[in-house]
Amino acid sequence: MTRSLVDLLTTHASQQPDRTAYRYLVTGDCGGEIQDISYGRLAVRSRAIAAWLQERGLAGSRAMLLYPPGLEFICGYLGCLSAEVVAVPGVPPQGRSQNHRALTRMMRLIADADAKVILGSREVIAALGTMAEHLPELAEITCVATEDIPDDAADSWREPDLAADSVAFLQYTSGSTSAPRGVVVTHANLLDNQRVITERMGHTPGTIAEYDHELFVSWLPVYHDMGLIGPVLNTAYLGVTATLFSPLHFLQQPGRWLTALSHYRPHTSGGPNFAYELALKHATSDLLDGLDLSRWKVAFNGAEPVRAATLRRFTETFGAAGFRREALYPCYGLAEATLMVTGSSVQAPPTLIEVAETGPHVGAADAAAVGSGRPGPGTTVVIADPERQEELPDGEVGEIWVGGASVAKGYWRNALATRETFRATLKDREGRFLRTGDLGFRWEGELFVTGRLKDLMVIDGRNHYPQDLELSAEMSHWALRPGCTAAFSVDDAAEGERPVIVAETDPDAAGEFEKIIDVVRGVIGETHGLSVRDVVLVHPGTIPKTSSGKIQRHASRTAYLEGTLSVVGPPVMG
CATH class of the missing domain: 3.30.300.30 (ANL, C-terminal domain)
Structure with missing residues (x-):
């Protein structure tokens, strides 16, 4: 019985040790330096880090992960899971003149999580050392560059006794409407949401074979839920291959994303709506002439409002490179539900509807509402009137409530916020629901997100x-x-x-x-x-x-x- 991603990593390392798990484009370019790691090597590095944590009696404690983009983060994250240490992904300090907001957030997360150890790259750990005199809190925390942990440490690794409700990691929310909160994600939450992602995005054994295991290309930040739970962890869940590169390299030259898609020809890739807009802004004729996007089957779009105008223009522009409208894949999710809640249908174009006085109807205008698809298996989505605690009928706007095994345990050390957000009930339905704070409506089984309750x-x-x-x-x-x-x-x-x-x-x-x-x-x-x-x-x-x-x-x-x-x-x- 599979209890965690740790079990799956062990299986993949045993059955296909030489298969590439992740490749990393160091410069963001397909023709530049490339680092890769096989499943066998990934298991060794994860176990070495886990053994280091186990030897220091850190099981059950929190480890802050501060890595620049690259493969070492994945080893550190899986190392924590393999040691029953709660991973806390964070944004590392950048350069000499630290961004004050990022530094403040980092220290706030370390304090809130009560982190006992910081795992990072040599560069990051060295930078933290120079800050210790100004930030005395850092001097009290053990810091280690995981590259310096030797491979042979893996020999002393002991398989952890993980239960379904064991905490895997804390996913701190991005704080669009409030101070960041740590969402407590269990191993059972992770496995269930990987099942949802796999089903909704059509990552079947047949698809994996058709694409020769080349499933993802991603530039998304791995400290955020969309980049971590999606491309990184679904890769480990399925035993496939993902191509990764830095968000900064994407922002500098958005065409790198499309070039990587054309070169590696994966099944799935995506990002927030702004990423598609950036790609459009930099879509030169020279770039288009060199692209083949015909194999891109799931172009997921989520984390912010999906614009009908963006979908239309992206299809019109990149259709010349083989991109198909049916590949557009609006979806909806949030950290409190691990990640994915609803997703579109693979091989079907997005649903666009216009909302008029007479109610919703199918439309195609640039200002039309874009459907975010249907709930994954085992996931329940209701539109609720939170004041009356009643479910609303199709077409009526209310708060989006979610139920299912992907819904996290609650917020870290915040019983009041957990009760308010994760314990909602309806008068006419059994069970507890997650209050998302998002507004939307359902129409013919599909979810349409319209905004934030507080906004x-x-x-x-x-x-x-x-x-x-x-x-x-x-x-x-x-x-x-x-x-x-x-x-x-x-x-x-x-x-x-x-x-x-x-x-x-x-x-x-x-x-x-x-x-x-x-x-x-x-x-x-x-x-x-x-x-x-x-x-x-x-x-x-x-x-x-x-x-x-x-x-x-x-x-x-x-x-x-x-x-x-x-x-x-x-x-x-x-």
């Missing part, structure tokens, strides 16, 4: 979703950057709650700032019937986002009220 704007007695206003604004003028707009409301003494739009703007539009503001005001007024209080244009890259790229509307609102936005054009008061 909902109620203006003149009507509900307005910020992403609807953001999309309308972004589509109104070429200079507004896709996925880089924040809409929120503020209280106006004279007129009550009124919306504010903050949008990142292309610097080349310097002479059109006033025109852009007028256009945005007009579109919001015409489309949503709202009088905008302010339209504020800001420099690229300055709107607050979470580590996974979600707009932090509350932080944007605070910056607006405090006058700390990086404004490129003067705001026009409403």
